[in-house]
Amino acid sequence: MAHAYTPGLRVTQRATVRKERRLPIAGQVLVQRGARVQAEDVVARAELPGDVATVNVVNLLGITPGEIHQFMLKKEGDAVGRDEPIAETRPWLKWLKTTVRSPVAGTVESVSAITGQVLVRMAPRPVELTAYLDGVVAEVAEREGVVVETHGAFVQGIFGVGGEVYGEVALAVDRPDASIGPGDLGAEFADKIVIAGNLVTSGVYERASALNVAALVCGGFHDSDLRRLLGYDLGVAITGHEDIQPILIVTEGFGPMAMAEATFELLKSHVGQRASANGATQIRAGVLRPEIIIPTREAASAPAVAEVAMVGLTQGSRVRIIREPGFGRIGNVTALPPAAVQIETESRVRVAKVQFPDGTTVTVPRANLEAIET
Amino acid sequence: MAERPSKPDDLNVIVATDCGSTTTKAILIEKKPEGYRQTFRGEAPTTVEAPFEDVTRGVLNAFAELEELSGRRILDGERIIYPAQGNVGVDIYVSTSSAGGGLQMMVAGVVKQMTAESAERAALGAGAIVMDVLAANDQRLPHQKIELIRRLRPDMVLLSGGTDGGTITHVVELAEFLAAANPRPRLGHDYKLPVIYAGNKAAREAVAERLAAKVELHATDNLRPVLERENLGPARTEIHELFLKHVMAQAPGYQKLMSWVGAPIMPTPAAVGHIMQTIAKRQGINLIGVDIGGATTDVFSVFGGTFNRTVSANLGMSYSISNVLAEAGLPNLLRWVPFDIDEMDLRDRIKNKMIRPTTVPHLLVELKVEQAIAREALRLAFAQHKALAVGLKGVQRERSISESFDQSMAGETIIDMRRLDLLVGSGGVLSHAPRRSQAAMLLIDSFQPEGVTRLAVDSIFMMPHLGVLAQVHEKAAEEVFVRDCLINLGTCVAMVNQGKPGAAAFDYALEAGGQTRRGSLAVGEMKLEPLGVGETAKLAVTPARGIDLGEGRGKALEATMHGGVVGVVFDARGRPLVVPEKNRAEIVNGWAKALGAYPG
Numbered sequence: 001m002a003h004a005y006t007p008g009l010r011v012t013q014r015a016t017v018r019k020e021r022r023l024p025i026a027g028q029v030l031v032q033r034g035a036r037v038q039a040e041d042v043v044a045r046a047e048l049p050g051d052v053a054t055v056n057v058v059n060l061l062g063i064t065p066g067e068i069h070q071f072m073l074k075k076e077g078d079a080v081g082r083d084e085p086i087a088e089t090r091p092w093l094k095w096l097k098t099t100v101r102s103p104v105a106g107t108v109e110s111v112s113a114i115t116g117q118v119l120v121r122m123a124p125r126p127v128e129l130t131a132y133l134d135g136v137v138a139e140v141a142e143r144e145g146v147v148v149e150t151h152g153a154f155v156q157g158i159f160g161v162g163g164e165v166y167g168e169v170a171l172a173v174d175r176p177d178a179s180i181g182p183g184d185l186g187a188e189f190a191d192k193i194v195i196a197g198n199l200v201t202s203g204v205y206e207r208a209s210a211l212n213v214a215a216l217v218c219g220g221f222h223d224s225d226l227r228r229l230l231g232y233d234l235g236v237a238i239t240g241h242e243d244i245q246p247i248l249i250v251t252e253g254f255g256p257m258a259m260a261e262a263t264f265e266l267l268k269s270h271v272g273q274r275a276s277a278n279g280a281t282q283i284r285a286g287v288l289r290p291e292i293i294i295p296t297r298e299a300a301s302a303p304a305v306a307e308v309a310m311v312g313l314t315q316g317s318r319v320r321i322i323r324e325p326g327f328g329r330i331g332n333v334t335a336l337p338p339a340a341v342q343i344e345t346e347s348r349v350r351v352a353k354v355q356f357p358d359g360t361t362v363t364v365p366r367a368n369l370e371a372i373e374t
Numbered sequence: 375m376a377e378r379p380s381k382p383d384d385l386n387v388i389v390a391t392d393c394g395s396t397t398t399k400a401i402l403i404e405k406k407p408e409g410y411r412q413t414f415r416g417e418a419p420t421t422v423e424a425p426f427e428d429v430t431r432g433v434l435n436a437f438a439e440l441e442e443l444s445g446r447r448i449l450d451g452e453r454i455i456y457p458a459q460g461n462v463g464v465d466i467y468v469s470t471s472s473a474g475g476g477l478q479m480m481v482a483g484v485v486k487q488m489t490a491e492s493a494e495r496a497a498l499g500a501g502a503i504v505m506d507v508l509a510a511n512d513q514r515l516p517h518q519k520i521e522l523i524r525r526l527r528p529d530m531v532l533l534s535g536g537t538d539g540g541t542i543t544h545v546v547e548l549a550e551f552l553a554a555a556n557p558r559p560r561l562g563h564d565y566k567l568p569v570i571y572a573g574n575k576a577a578r579e580a581v582a583e584r585l586a587a588k589v590e591l592h593a594t595d596n597l598r599p600v601l602e603r604e605n606l607g608p609a610r611t612e613i614h615e616l617f618l619k620h621v622m623a624q625a626p627g628y629q630k631l632m633s634w635v636g637a638p639i640m641p642t643p644a645a646v647g648h649i650m651q652t653i654a655k656r657q658g659i660n661l662i663g664v665d666i667g668g669a670t671t672d673v674f675s676v677f678g679g680t681f682n683r684t685v686s687a688n689l690g691m692s693y694s695i696s697n698v699l700a701e702a703g704l705p706n707l708l709r710w711v712p713f714d715i716d717e718m719d720l721r722d723r724i725k726n727k728m729i730r731p732t733t734v735p736h737l738l739v740e741l742k743v744e745q746a747i748a749r750e751a752l753r754l755a756f757a758q759h760k761a762l763a764v765g766l767k768g769v770q771r772e773r774s775i776s777e778s779f780d781q782s783m784a785g786e787t788i789i790d791m792r793r794l795d796l797l798v799g800s801g802g803v804l805s806h807a808p809r810r811s812q813a814a815m816l817l818i819d820s821f822q823p824e825g826v827t828r829l830a831v832d833s834i835f836m837m838p839h840l841g842v843l844a845q846v847h848e849k850a851a852e853e854v855f856v857r858d859c860l861i862n863l864g865t866c867v868a869m870v871n872q873g874k875p876g877a878a879a880f881d882y883a884l885e886a887g888g889q890t891r892r893g894s895l896a897v898g899e900m901k902l903e904p905l906g907v908g909e910t911a912k913l914a915v916t917p918a919r920g921i922d923l924g925e926g927r928g929k930a931l932e933a934t935m936h937g938g939v940v941g942v943v944f945d946a947r948g949r950p951l952v953v954p955e956k957n958r959a960e961i962v963n964g965w966a967k968a969l970g971a972y973p974g
Contacts, residue, residue: 052554054516065543109554114580115547117516119554159729223721235697236688237728253729254722283693283729323726323733324740345741346808346973349734367734 009156009251009289009370011263017154017293018138021129022145024048033140037131039166039276043146044129050122053104057087058116060100065116072118074108080120081105087118132164133276134295152295153270155251155263157217160279160290161230161239162247165193167214167277169270169294173197176219177258182207189213193277193292195267199256200248202228213246215277217267217292220257221250240280240288247279249290257328260320262372270294313371319354323368330372331356379457382847385465387458389440389448390839391433392642393420393471393631395669398429400436401839402444402464403854410850412858415834416440421627422473428627429473430634454634466846469635470838472642473625477501477617478560480528482508482552483598484535484544488766489573492598493534495762496572496606498683500613501644502530503670508551510535510544516551523555529621531557531567531589532609533581536574538599545577549584556588565624566590568616572597572609592616604766617641637846643672643683645841649851650674651681652844656852659795662821664752665835666801668692668731671751673759677788682763686755691748691803692731699724702750709953710746710819712962713739738972741808745816748803752820760787791824791949792870792924798860800832810939811902811969814863818943822951824870825924826913826933829863829940862907864938867915867931871922872948873897878918879946884935886911895946897921898954898961900968903944905937913942943969 027046031037057072058065074086080102088099106122131137135150170192172180180196182203190212196204198219205225208216227233230242251259275294282288313319317333335353341363342348349365356362379385388403388410398421402414416439421432430452437448447462448454455463479502483490486509497504505526508519523531531552535545552569559567569589571581578593585591595608618638622628632639640648646665654661654676663674669690674683688697699707704717711720723743727733735741764787799805799817807813813831823829836859844851873879875898884891884903895901905911915931917923923931935942947965954961966972 049556052517052520110550112546112550115543115550117547117550119550121554159725222718223725224718226725227721233696233700234725235700236694237696254725255719281729283731322730323735324723324737327726343736344738345735347734347741347806365734365736367732368736370730 009158011155011260011266011372013153013266013269014151014296015154016149016151017133017135018147018149019132020145020147021132022141023129023143024127026143027127029140029142029144029146031131031137031140031146033137035137037133037135037137037148039131039134039274041131042128043131043137043148046127047124048127050106050124052109053102053106053120053122055086055100055103055118055120056116057100057111057118061087061089061098063089063116065113068111068113068116068118072111076108076111078108079106080108086120130164132278133293134274150293150295152293153266154294155266155292157249157251157290157292158253159237159239160247160249160281161226162215162242162244162279163240164276164278164280165214165247167191167193167275169193169195169267169273169275169292171195171268171271176261176264179256180204185211185213187211193217193275194246195259195264198258201225205229205246205248208246215247215249215279215292217249217251217277219250219252219259220255221248223254237281237283240278240282242279247277249277249279249292252328253322260330260372267292313352313366313369318372319352319369320372321354321364321368322370326362326364329356331362333369334361336366379465382850384457385847385850387446387464388843388847388850389437389454389464389467390843391436391467391469392645392835392838393422393429393432393469393473394642395473395476396420398432398436398473399835399839400433400440401834401836402440402446403843403850405850409857410853412836412854414440414444416443420473422625428630429471429625430627430630433469433631433634466636467634468637468839468842468846469631470640470642470645470842471622471625471628471631476503476643477613477621477641478503478505478529479532479613480505480508480523480526480530481532482534482548483573484510484541484548486512488601489534489536489598491762491764492604492606492766493532493572493609495604495682496534496597496609497532497613498685498762499606499644499647499681500610500617501641501647501683502613503685503687508548510547519551520555523552523557527558527560528567529560530613530616531569532613533569533571534573534597534609536577536596537601538575538596540574542574542577542580545573546580546584549581553584553588559620559624565620568592568620570594570609570612570616572612590620602766614638614640614644637842640838640842640845642838643674643685645838646672647674647681647683647841649837649841649844649855651676652841652848652852653855654681655679656848660790660793661796661798662789662794663798663837664755664800664804664821665832665837666691666748666751666755666799666803668802669694671755671801673755675759675763675789677763677790677793680763680788682759682788684755684759684762686751686758689751689755691744691751691801692727694728695731695747696724696728698747698751698754701754707746707750709958710749710962711743712959712966713742714959715743738974742972744803745807745812748816749820752816756821760789763787763789791822791827794823794827796828796830797821797823798830798832800835800837805831805833805835809971810861810863811971814866814940814943815966815969815971817863818866818868818945819951822868822949823866824868824949826931826935827866827868828936829866829938829943830860831863832859833861862936862938864905864940864942865935866943866945867913867923867933867935868945869897869917869921869948870924871920871927872950872952873918873921873946875954879921880915880917880923882913882915882944884911884913884942893944895944897946897948899946900965901944901946902941902969904941905935906941907938909937911935911937911942940969
């Protein structure tokens, strides 16, 4: 049977994290295997083909496509400067001459005798890839990229917005269920990865942005604030490309939600240390969750993140309820009845009995439980 | 190893799988005295992605569950046992696939409403997701088109344009853009992107000159040889062939899977389309089918023998749930929620489902919210379908005076709800609704059938399996479709126009088993009359003045009703359906109550 529970998010003090840094097209790798790198270091570089500008020469000169080659001043492969003539008519009277100039600097890629169109390819655009993590180059794939490896703490959030950032971990709250207002953030949080409690409001976000905070990490965020932040309704959870500052990493979900105790305590234990964070999230096909990685000097005894097997629910498993009623509550599985049980909606589903620290017990569909892996 | 049986009549035990993006579903079909029946079902997570990266692992796991449940030995180690003898082996194995995101295509044509639209229909009918439609007149600047082609990275491109003997310039221009973009395929780095050219014959050579060195170019018959006729078959066949040869061959484990099957693997939506066409043809009916998934919603229709399929790539109930809100807008969604709910709370609930897509509603209020969202997803997907399932545009027609008055024109949707015989729903929110009357309600509210329409749901979504089976054994596929695939919900009888709320709508007499049940409805009401599975009844309806049930205003309707797990639903809310703003929650609750849709 397919597993009917959500595999938990990773929150661990000791992990080996490997990140593949791959160029979009073949290029040049700038580091050797075994080299120690900082997150900001450029490890590979490539040149993306330049954009193409089109010029409809025949329309501009009032000729037919078949005649185009007679009027061209440049041929395929020739370099052209911006506003440099590429074609012109040769009338008897010079002042009747019409000249077509290149709208961009680049190379003439094609001259079409069918469409009368000339394509000019602009100069290639360089792309540089940074290491993202403070670590060691573990693998080099020639012309393609590298794998950077580090040991340290690893925290996954449930949802994020914005790309890669680096900075020191800082605490703006003293409890995982505390909330902050804009006035609680000061200049000391500039360029930091700030742990901001159970909810970040748009007011807090705006203040953090003005202070140049690198990342805000919080338990919950309102969808209405997300809409305000992005300027549109996010339809599908594919993020990471947003040009926003600070990036946002939500650890629990939408609405006010206390950050899981384990997540909060782990982050708190690394205050002042350098970390890498990425808000990129992709929930469909090859799940990607936002992350915070805090490298430590010692080698981890824990297995590499990618190698950790997903664990199933068993009696005693620590779980979080991830849907109403009781969204966000944490407890322990006390029973896993094999037969399907009818719930309030009248659906028959497989359930688990979960006991909370106060001794109360509830029955929850297994699909609505998330194993807390540590 | 013994040979597989080759004649359809020798197929007694059939195993079929659908390798979906998350789950691989296997079904067993066996020949029984009464005909072919679907007997057992097994499933396992799909294993296309890391760490397995071999689709056959998931297939073997699904077979293992099937073996466990049926007691039949299907596998000898990792080999399928052929042929079936007693309780060992099977006679054929067939499969569909949508794993790895299905077949993603980009299409191009000269005029957006003509050849580009025909190309889109060809690709959708072949089971593809159309990532974008390029056209010479699509208002995008040349460099934007080139950038788009480069960025999208489709599995395949279908290039059309021009009728035979028509424009060459514009088609070649599209080829030039494609060449300048030099697109790379989505999967695999060491093969060229397959491009099908199905445009003006006279432009073939010029297109090849520009593209042959950069892409894997295949030319086929023009899909719009003349404006008055579409010829989508050759392009669709070519898409299927290239799908198997290039796209599938790049996906992990598919080479092995292709060696196991007794018929070509089909893209899942193409198989669903195939079974729908087979059924419509064999039974001589018009039908609409919908499959609402977590990420996408597919709509299929066969009207007057013409098949259309559309896929709404970002309308779904989990991964794409938030996009339903974005596209439908909050007011449209809220109109179906039968209680007051805070906007901020609703938005957060929807986003929480998006980020944890596998959760299920535990509370009744949450179920009602999800079903409200489903109505809007279905409504929007159907609207998109109607916009594409149209007559050919650009066709000049001579009109009689009466035609000029009724404003009829080429390019109108061919979906005529009054001629619809059967509406089939599938996908978790419909097939697994706790009460079948909820599924009936969802289908009626979103598709708004008119006159007399039968309703059904696909019990366990086996249409893909039956579609691929229909390639080799049409009769077996049809028998299973009728006996085991469909759960008949019943029949809907609905007004086709609007009336004054509260005024008399119609009286009915339903005669079954020697008894006649009579009733009346006012405009705005719904009512349910039980009529069991396999039962039929004679219905006579007398409408009030001005009310139309598809026979004309005030004209009586007589029809045979087919029963089902829900029964006969009378819908006097009018078309188009308008949810009143005043007392909305009470009215929406009243409709649900009339159908017994929710407890309490």
